[in-house]
Amino acid sequence: MRVRLLVWGAAWGAAMVAGGALAAPRGFTVEDMVNLERVGSPVLSPDAAHVVYTVRSTDMAKNRGHTELWMIDLRAPTAAPQRLTRADASSSDPAWSPAGDAIYYLSNSQVWRVPAAGGVASKVTDLPLDVDSFRLSPQGDRLAFSMAVYRDCADLACTVKRVDAKSKEKASGRVYDRLFVRHWDTWSDLRNNVLYSAPLDASGKVSAVPVSLSGTLDGDVPSKPFGDADEYHFSPDGKTVVFAARIAGKSEAWSTNFDIYSVPAAGGAPRNLSAENPAWDTKPTYSPDGRTLAYLAMTRPGFEADRFHFVLLDVATGKKRPLAADWDRSPADFRWSPDGKSLLANADDVGQHRLFSIDAQSGKVTPLTDKGYVGAFDVAGNTIVISQASLNSDAQLFKRSTVAADGALTQLTHVNAQALADVKFGEFEQFSFKGAKGDTVYGHVMKPWNAAPGAKYPVAFLVHGGPQGSFGNSWSYRWNPQVYAGAGYATVFIDFHGSTGYGQKFTDAISGDWGGAPLEDLKKGLAAAAAKYSWLDTGNACALGASYGGYMMNWIEGNWSNGFKCIVNHDGVFDNRSMYFATEELWFNEWENGGSYFSAPQKHEKFNPVNFVTKWKTPMLVIHGEKDFRIPLSQGLGTFTALQRQGIESKLLVFPDENHWVLKPANSVLWHHTVIDWLDHNLKPAAK
Secondary structure, eight states: OOOOOOOOSOGGGGGBOTTSOBOOOBOOOHHHHHHOOEEOOOEEOTTSSEEEEEEEEEETTTTEEEEEEEEEETTSTTSOOEEOSOTTSOEEEEEEOTTSSEEEEEETTEEEEEETTOOOOEESOOOSSOOOEEEEOTTSSEEEEEEEEOTTOSSHHHHHHHHHHHHHOSOOOOOOSSSOSEETTEEOOSOEEEEEEEEBOTTSSBOSOOEESSTTSSSOSSOTTTOOGGGEEEOTTSSEEEEEEEOOTTOGGGOOOEEEEEEETTOOOOEESOTTOOSOEEEEEEOTTSSEEEEEEOSSTTOTTSOOEEEEEETTTOOEEEESTTOOOOOSEEEEOTTSSEEEEEEEETTEEEEEEEETTTOOEEEOOOSSEEEEEEEETTEEEEEEEETTEEEEEEEEETTOSSOOOEEOOOTTTTTTTTBOOOOEEEEEEEOGGGOEEEEEEEOOTTOOTTOOEEEEEEEOOSSSOOOOSOOOSSSOHHHHHHTTOEEEEEEOTTOSSSOHHHHHTTTTOTTSHHHHHHHHHHHHHHHHOTTEEEEEEEEEEETHHHHHHHHHHHHOTTSOSEEEEESOOSOHHHHHHHOSOHHHHHHHTTSOTTTOHHHHHHTOGGGGGGGOOSOEEEEEETTOOSSOHHHHHHHHHHHHHTTOOEEEEEETTOOSSOOSHHHHHHHHHHHHHHHHHHHOTTTO
């Protein structure tokens, strides 16, 4: 399929068709969603004159994504963006040189460099192993980067030789003596992510044998499965690297104890800077003057959804102090302001994901954005560039000034304007109601794209996963309400007890109570929405969810039996007992159920869906990925077996090549059409 071109300028211009007429409006489809170009993280040049960002397009013929780097001249915002990287190889993770004359990036698992003014890219690394992430020193004379190696090897050649030898072995068995044996979607090959450092010569290329910075530690830097370069940084003088790591040992599968380490950039012994905290410490970042190290920390060991808070460490004295300790939000990412007087951070906040400024002295928190979801962002000089999305817009880049009192945003990108010119999105609204425990609970509703006055519409009732997550004012490529709105469905989604962005007490409430307050919130939320919005036909509804949302689908089957005409369960927990013994990250199950199964079996059984399986009666579509090691395939097979054996109408969709998510474009199309067909079959029988 031809890749859609980037279109800039007013979106209405792209709506024109042959003959000068506007195209007739239509609903948003899964094909639209899968083929959208995706704007990624912005990175500002040191002088804030340019911003580089990624754009991911979809190649349906090859059934995969393709990413390129683009640049905008912020001094001439109406000028067309410039493509920096060649179209025949994906490129990602851009970083500016200190002088602002070149951009470093990852491509084909090595680091490359391209002149900012345009020209031929050159290789920075030419290593025998894949480079997974990297950072350039502030002086531009050294590179820190990560590779997967056998830690007992003395050099990279040893790892290469061992990998090659294993690929030629006829026996396929693996031997393990500790967890993790598999993680997320990958069986362990006994290699670790190790952080390295190497100097760069005058031409900007690695000029010496890399030196290990973290290899003496039994752990992964960055962490698996989703750690990246945000887990390590150079000091402003380039002489030190700080990183986060969890010591593995035999307890890795039930430990969340990450610590902050400091090591000379040229090599040496790592020094633990946060040994006193047995919980999670991560994302260490120096202030611009190098005098203060900021990082995020949790306080409760074993709880991955505890509130992250800021800790500031005085580099000279080692003294630490919390910052904004009373701010009841959990930052996801942060940056120092260029003057070092504040930190910028994004966090969930009452159904939004906003950008905030936190004064580095007083801890005063000031919101910088209002509605929508601020994902990636960067700051340089007096300029902030953010990636912001909402329920009716994919992520686009916006610019604002750090000194502007009104906080006005200027849109920089209009990617997909042509592709979506004739699409009419469903209108949405946030609402609140009194939920479990008398607490105020929030949710959203969305109309079908073609909603007419006085009409009622069948409902897709979406339940988010996590469970410590949020279905708020954001854009998703996996659970997007606009796909259902485009198919003629109204949608309702509730941020039940356990959701993030409403204070840590609210988030904590779900632990040990998976089937209690959250189910009450869902019931009351659907009833409140029905009472407020007359266009919702809640008597003709289907419930859908994945992960914890999939667990809730199984729980609803046995505990809200008259609530829905059909259910869609993606990668949901069926049996808490077998789940505990087959999943990988045990700390999650142990925290959520009040201990290990050995110490608290009754707590694991209290809200176990399998114990209510004889009450099931609602038709269910079960979907599972064979490479899902978080909630293994046996959970989905158990669900389907229980349905089939009891004669309950059901279908099973299995993806042999997908993990906890559905990522391949063709699989996403199949997933959505199978789900929409299931809804149509149960909620629109006359139309079928």
